[in-house]
Amino acid sequence: MDLIIQNSSDEPIYQQMYNQIKDQILSGQLKKDDLLPSIRKLSKELKVSVITTTRAYTELEKDGYVTIVQGKGCYVNSIDNSILEERIYSEIEDNFSQILRAARLVDLSNEEVLNHFKMFMEMEDNDE
Structure with missing residues (x-):
C-alpha cells in the first residue's frame, strides 16, 4: 500500500491517509479481506504519530471501508x-x-x- 503524505498540504494528515486508502479500496487496488499494515508499522513508515494513523483507520471503519479486529489487524470490507x-x-x-x-x-x-x-x-x- 503506497501512501504519500504532504506536510505542506492544508488537508490534515489523517484525512490524506483516509482519502488515499479509501481511493485504493474503491479502485480495487485493495480488495476484500486484504490486511492493512498495522497502525504502528504504517506510522513508522510514514513518519506520523500513532494517533494520526489510528484516527485514519477509525474513520475508515466508521464509514464502512474496513473492519478493525482487536489484536488481529485492520481488514478491507467488501463494498456493496x-x-x-x-x-x-x-x-x-x-x-x-x-x-x-x-x-x-x-x-x-x-x-x-x-x-x-x-x-x-x-x-x-x-x-x-
Whole structure:
C-alpha cells in the first residue's frame, strides 16, 4: 500500500491517509479481506504519530471501508455496489458544488463552466 503524505498540504494528515486508502479500496487496488499494515508499522513508515494513523483507520471503519479486529489487524470490507455508487455520486455532487462556488467567485457563467468541463473531458479522453 503506497501512501504519500504532504506536510505542506492544508488537508490534515489523517484525512490524506483516509482519502488515499479509501481511493485504493474503491479502485480495487485493495480488495476484500486484504490486511492493512498495522497502525504502528504504517506510522513508522510514514513518519506520523500513532494517533494520526489510528484516527485514519477509525474513520475508515466508521464509514464502512474496513473492519478493525482487536489484536488481529485492520481488514478491507467488501463494498456493496449500490453503496459504492451512492458514495461516488455524493462525491461528484460535492465536487460540482465546489467548482460552481469557485466559478461564481470569478463570475463565470454556467455556459463557460460547461465549456471548461467539456474541454477537460476531451483532454482526458485524448490521454486514454
